[in-house]
Amino acid sequence: MSKLPVHKDYKVWQNSDISKTFLEGVRGAIPLAKEQIDVMLRLINLTQPNVDKFLDLGCGNGILGKAIYQNYPTAKGFFIDISDTMIEAAKNTLNSDYESKFIIEDFSQNTWINCIIQEAPFDVIVSGFAIHHQPDHRKQQIYQEIYDLLKPGGLFLNLEHIASRSKLGETAFDELFIDSLYAFHQHNGSTKSREEIDQEYYNRADKTANILTLVEIQCDWLRDIGFGDVDCFMKLFEIALFGGVRAKIS
Numbered sequence: 081m082s083k084l085p086v087h088k089d090y091k092v093w094q095n096s097d098i099s100k101t102f103l104e105g106v107r108g109a110i111p112l113a114k115e116q117i118d119v120m121l122r123l124i125n126l127t128q129p130n131v132d133k134f135l136d137l138g139c140g141n142g143i144l145g146k147a148i149y150q151n152y153p154t155a156k157g158f159f160i161d162i163s164d165t166m167i168e169a170a171k172n173t174l175n176s177d178y179e180s181k182f183i184i185e186d187f188s189q190n191t192w193i194n195c196i197i198q199e200a201p202f203d204v205i206v207s208g209f210a211i212h213h214q215p216d217h218r219k220q221q222i223y224q225e226i227y228d229l230l231k232p233g234g235l236f237l238n239l240e241h242i243a244s245r246s247k248l249g250e251t252a253f254d255e256l257f258i259d260s261l262y263a264f265h266q267h268n269g270s271t272k273s274r275e276e277i278d279q280e281y282y283n284r285a286d287k288t289a290n291i292l293t294l295v296e297i298q299c300d301w302l303r304d305i306g307f308g309d310v311d312c313f314m315k316l317f318e319i320a321l322f323g324g325v326r327a328k329i330s
């Protein structure tokens with residue numbers, strides 16, 4: 081069973097042990113992680129002939145932004161995260177190969193905009209598994225803030241942990257994730273049993289910080305804000321890649 085402290089909100093990520101546990105023991109076990117990034121890049125390629133500036137919100141170690149650089153190596157990337165451990169990891173991931181700016185900031189308050197507004201507009205804004213810690217009214221405000229930071233025609237993609245519509249979907253997701261974690265840890269030489277992994281999964285410190293919402297509802301919020309081409313582009317049980325394009329004429 082996990083010995084990490086239990087937090088009730090997104091500030092759980094400011095605990096460096098929790099951030100490290102995610103980076104070392106969970107990120108690599110996310111099912112279909114490579115495919116999610118491939119689909120993200122495909123959508124960026126289809127909508128953005130050029131990417132001058134992108135933002136990775138709740139960047140962790142910068143895995144999503146790093147993928148964008150593969151196709152747009154001259155882009156300027158901005159990486160925001162509340163955790164200094166994560167920002168350090170992002171700096172290490174990206175070295176000095178690319179033009180990057182790293183900002184420690186909390187997007188739970190609308191004042192986060194002040195740290196980045198002078199760099200707007202962005203061609204692309206991505207976020208991975210970060211916004212779901214906010215209550216629904218704040219999620220909607222964040223999506224509006226993201227819309228305002230995009231150029232007309234700019235793309236927002238959220239790779240996110242979303243709610244299941246059914247108990248079956250929830251159970252299938254949990255079982256898949258535990259199998260994937262078990263395989264990942266075995267591959268890395270761990271002797272933990274599947275039951276131990278199962279216990280850690282259900283007792284993990286950041287689980288109580290999740291505020292999951294159906295992807296259909298979140299897509300409707302994006303449409304209400306004015307995003308076009310809104311879609312859930314990929315979904316595997318409780319993992320969804322969804323987003324839309326800021327209207328070209330406002």
Ligand SMILES: C[S@@+](CC[C@H](N)C(=O)[O-])C[C@H]1O[C@@H](n2cnc3c(N)ncnc32)[C@H](O)[C@@H]1O
Pocket residue numbers: 090091093094102107137138139140141142143144160161162163166185186187188207208209210213
């Ligand atoms: C599950 S990790 C995902 C990291 C990365 N996006 C990825 O795909 O691997 C969630 C990240 O969101 C960050 N985060 C959560 N709430 C935040 C907030 N209110 N402001 C800024 N960053 C936040 C955490 O510190 C953490 O790095």
